[in-house]
Structures are given as structure tokens and as C-alpha cells.
Amino acid sequence: MFPQKILQRVNTASNRWAMDQTEGSKYTTAFLFSGCWSNFLTCFRMRTRSSSTQSEGNFLPSQGGSSEGGGGGGGRGGWLNGKFQKLFRRPGGQESGNTTGNIPGNITSPDSQPLPSGPERPPTPAILKFEQNLEQSRFWEASQQLIEREERLFSENPEAEGLQGHEEEVNSLAADYKALERLILETLQQSLSLKSGGVSTEALRSAVKAVYQEDEQDQLWKQRDGTPPSWRARGWMELHDKTVRRLVKDHMDNPSTPPANQVEQSSVEADVCSMGRQLLADLQLVVGVVKTCYPAHVNICDFYARIFHQKTSSRLKKLADFGLGIKDCTFLLRWVNEYYPGLFLKPELVGEISVEPLGKLLSEEHLKPLEEQYLSTKQIELTTYIRRVLEQEKQKWKDGEEPEMEDGCYNSPVSYDIIQFINGMVTLAEKVVGDLHKARSITSELDTLMKSFKLFQDEVMKKNQSNRKAVIKANLGGVQQFTNVLQKNGHLFQEDARRNCLKVLSDMKESAQTYLLSSVHDVLKPHYRKLGTSEWLNKPEFERLLDSIQTQSKELQGSKESCHQELMCQFYQEVTVEYVRRLLKGGVKLKDKSQQDRACMMVKDNAHSLHEIFIEMGSKEDWLKEILTTIAEVIKLQDLPAIQMQVASLGNAFPDLSDKHVVALLKLKTNITKADRRKVNLTLSDVLRESSGAGSRSFFSKVQVK
Secondary structure, X not given: OOOHHHHHHHHHHHHHHHHHHHHOOHHHHHHHHHHHHHHHHHHHHHHHHHHXXXXXXXXXXXXXXXXXXXXXXOHXXXXXXXXXXXXXXXXXXXXXXXXXXXXXXXXXXXXXXXXXXXXXXXXXXXXXOHHHHHHOOOHHHHHHHHHHHHHHHHHOOOOHHHOOOOHHHHHHHHHHHHHHHHHHHHHHHOHHHOOOXXXXXXXXXXXXXXXXXXXXXXXXXXXXXXXXXXXXXXXXXXXXHHHHHXXXXXXXXXXXXXXXXXXXXXXXXXXXXXXXXXXXXXXXXXXXXXXXXOOXXXXXXXXXXXXXXXXXXXXXXXXXXXXXXXXXXXXXHHHHHHXXXXXXXXXXXXXXXXXXXXXXXXXXXXXXXXXXHHHHHHHHHHHHHHHHHXXXXXXXXXXXXXXXXXXXXXXXXXXXXXXXXHHHHHHHHHHHHOOHHHHHHHHOXXXXXXXXXXXXXXXXXXXXXXOHHHHHHHHHHHHHHHHHHHHHOHHHOOHHHHHHHHHHHHHHHHHHHHHHHXXXXXXXXXXXXXXXXXXXXXXXXXXXXXXXXXXXXXXXXXXXXXXXXXXXXXXXXXXHHHHHHHHHOOOOOXXXXXXXXXXXXXHHHHHHXXXXXXXHHOOOOOHHHHHHHHHHHHHHOOOHHHHHHHHHHXXXXXXXXXXXXXXXXXXXXXXXXXXXXXXXXXXXXXXXXXXXXXXXXXXXXXXXXX
């Protein structure tokens, strides 16, 4: 209770003010009252500060005494003004919805400026009754009035059991609270109908402020020693949250958004689409309008999004458990993993809702069966498609058809069609299941299908049909396309399948090049036989070889440019291998320096001529010329240390150079002793032992010597 002297002064001033109301001298009394006003406020603030703590709510954190609670209606300010108005109310007991309107005269508080007085003071607005506030949806003002009545009723009887003789007032207050609660909940139930005119934003804003204010009053009662009245056990935050959840459920169960064109949509697709449209429309309304009716610190957008997420998830779980066909299964997965997350990327929603805490719409337990159903179906589709493409190409070959030509090159649609199908299928699967690692599992059998492609090519090479070379040239382009995709777009494939496919394709490329070049080498064989012999030392013989190479190269044309270039590189390498092999056979013996110099010049001249002709035909290999040039230098040199250095250089560049190759080369020089050859080989062994082999090439392993 308050100090007796202060209360006496307050009551005296109050009585005089009431008398002055009828006598027209209220401003004189205000002056008499001002002496006790400062002590009065100080006493009230000390009392409420010691007993008030920040209230807690479900999603609306209590801010006692904040401006959001209204003009002193909640927290310390609400309680203080309730006490104040109990002492200073208008004659006849009429309550005021505006506490400041009851301050007599121009009383000055420590925190305020003097109110206008005399003739210039503005007229006081009309004070509405409780029922009038309800009729006008002024719920916050109505709530404030009930709190003031509650405080006045319990100020002298803090225990609910001690209100004998006040039953009528208690029952009236309980009935008014029930009416207020009903209207507030009805207003909240129409929160998502603001644009359709179901309720005004002012009404919703007032209802929210009232809920907030009543929650603060609930928290104050928890701090007191007395027993709260029955209407204080309702839990306003819980009532708010339950109402919003019921509202969201009604909207999701009965979408009001007009359906889009539903042609060829299944019932599942139509249901989910309608639900999605309703969800988006409601969230846009929450962000654009409903949010403005709540205090700024309240994450009402997140609250609504969380409830919508829960309701949507519940609906989709029921659909997933129902057992879906592949079309509905695909749609449901894509909606969960692509369409639903895409809703929150709408410009008006970005930054307003925290999406990550929402998580997935369906749990792994519900997603896994759907994913397995979808991925297994797509894997079968991929296998069936590739086999059909290969069968069609095989049938064309059997019918004697040549592949189509494009820019003078044979072109096979096999690789392009398959690559496009794989790329499209894996890309779509990633969107549907939301995980690239899972999506690319549909390519797990691709290496087996690639082996079928190789078997087809092997069959073509075995059969003596007129269109076989054209098919092989076209296949070279397909092999290259497959290889490029597997190397540059490896993310589309399972790693084991990708690695195995590259091995199969490498074998296909090698076998195709060998097949096309074998007939050319058959024609060149008579010229090869004269290499490294006494006839070879006559320049015209090698020139005939060059002419034949140039003539036969025309038979190799027809594959796409990049494939033809690779074929020419392989051709150049095989001719060089044959050249070195024939030279190391020892068909000619170089007895003295003169013969060795002549042979050196011949080899260098041949190396230059081969390089020029193959560069002209499309090859880009420069290193093959260097092999022949180095061999020529070894033939020419007479000083043993110089020979050792040249062989060491050759061995460092080509670690597959063996002792046999060195011995065969040095045997061409009959003036080199066996001991000297042994020293050269020891030098080579030291170089090969210390060489890491990094960046080196393979060549001599293809040169067979006895």
C-alpha cells in the first residue's frame, strides 16, 4: 500500500477537483494538486519497477512499457495509469480509453510538458464506451478499459477469493473479456483476407496490440502474490498462435486461388499446384500487408512461413505414402526440390523470410522411396534409348548406307544423340531429386553400353562391306565427342563408369586408326623395305616413298577435321617408327667417317622431308623430327664422350630407349668397339635410373629390334 500521507493528499485533491468540475474552477484545483503529483508518480514507479519483469510470449516478445504497447496500456505504464485512473475518473464512474485524457487541468509530470489551459486549450475528444470500442474494432482501447477495471477491482482485494459482494462486477468483467476475446480471434482468423475486404488493417493492428497488451498483463499477474482472476488463465499468445495455425490450415485445405489451366494434369498435380498458388498468394499478403500490423521486432513473416511449411509438408507426406505412378512421383519430387524453394526467390519474398531453418518439405524417409522409383525408371529409359540408337545405326550399316556427310566429312548421329539425351536426363534428374550425386547414378551402366558401341565397330571392321571405311571414319568423330564430354563434363557421370568409358573409347580410337592406316602401310611396305639399305642412300628411293605417302593420305580423308589431324599424327608416328626400325636392322654398314657423315646427312634430310609433308597433311607433331635428328648426330660423332652425351640426351627424352636400341644403332658404325658400346650403355643406364620420367614420351617401345 502507499504511504498514508500521500494518499490523503491525493484523495483531498481528487474530491476538490470533482467539486470544481461543476463550479467551473477545475484549473485552480489543479494547482493545489500539483504539489503531491511528483511524489505520487515517484512512489508508483518505484513500486512497479520492483515487481515488473519483461513478459514472455510465444512469438510476440513482451516489451513492458514500450511504445508498441500503446499509450500506457501495458507493462508498468498500463498498470500505473490503471491505478491513476482509479483515483481520478470522471463523475459517474465513466472510464476512459485514453488515460492522459483524465489528467486534471494542466498537471505537469516530471517527464511531460504542461497541457494547454485556458481558452486556447483544444477540445478533449469524446471518450468511447467499451461496447462502442468493440463495435468500431478498437480492440486495443477496449482491452485497456478492461485492464483499468480489473486493476481498480483488485487494488483493494488482491485475492480473487476476497471479492465477495463484487460478484456482479466480476461477472460483468469476465463477460466483457469473453466478448473481447471472441472478436479479436475472429479478426485474427481473417488476417489473410485483408485485400478481399474481410477485415481492415486498422482492425487487425488493433487486435494485435490488444493481444500484446493482454499478454503483458498476464505476465504482471504472474509476478504478483495474489490469485489471478479466471480470465487471466487463457494465454493470449497461445490463442493467437492457435488461431493463425487454424487459419493457415483452412487456406491450405480449401485454396481460394483460381486454378490455372489443368489440361493433362493428374489429380495429384492439380492438388499440389492449387496448394502452391495459395501458399504463394498468402505469403505475399503476409509480407506486404499483415507484417505492417505487427511490431517491427516480431518475426511474423517467419512465423507464418513456418506454419505454411508444416502444413504443406503434412499434405505431401500423405501423398507420398499413397503410392504414386512415375509421372506423379516425378512431379512431387520436383515440387519439393525445385518449385517450392523457388517460391522464396520471388522478389517480394527475398529477405523477408528465413528459408534455411525451414528445411526440406519431406524427410529422407519419405524421399528415398520416391527417389529410387524415379532414378531406376530413368536408368532403364537411358539404357533403352542408347540400345535403340545403336541398333538403328547398325541396321543402316547392314543395309549398305553410308553416314551422312557434312562439310566433306562423314558424320554419325550416334554420339550427338546419346550425349544430348544423357545431358538432358542428368540435368533434369538433378532438379527432380535435388542432388547431382544421386542424379548421375542413372549413368552407372554407361560403360556397358559403350562396350556395345565398341562391339558394333569391331563387327564393321571384320565384315568386308563397301561402306565400312565411311562408318569407321564417322565413328572416329563420335568417339572424340564422347571423350570430350567425359573429360570436360565429368560431373554428369559416376566416376567408375566415366573412367571405364574413357578406356573403351581409347581402345575404339586406336583400333579405328589402326584399321584405316593398315591398308596404307600395305601399299607403302615395298618402300619401307629399302630403308636402311645401300639403295636407301640414293635419294630418289626415299622420294618415291614420300610420293606414295602423299597419294595414300587421300584415302584417309573423310573424318572430321580434328579427327583427321589426330589420324595424320598417328600416321606420321607409325612411318617414323618403321623408318627407325628398318635403320636399326643394320642393312648398311658405315665403315668410316665419310660414310657416316653421308648417312647423317641422309637421315637429317629424310627427317626434314617427312616433317614437311606431314605438317602439310595436318599433323602437329614436331618431336618426331627431333628423334631422327638425334640419331643422325650419333651416327656422325666420332668422339666417345660426345656419343655418350647424345645418347644420354635421347634417353632422357625417351625413357623407353633400351640397351638393344643403342647397341643396334652403334653397330651401324663399325669403328665403334664392343667395349665402347658397353660404356655408352652404362651412361644410358645411369641417366634412366636418375630420370623421373615426368613429361617424357613413349616411342622406342614401338620399335622392335632383335
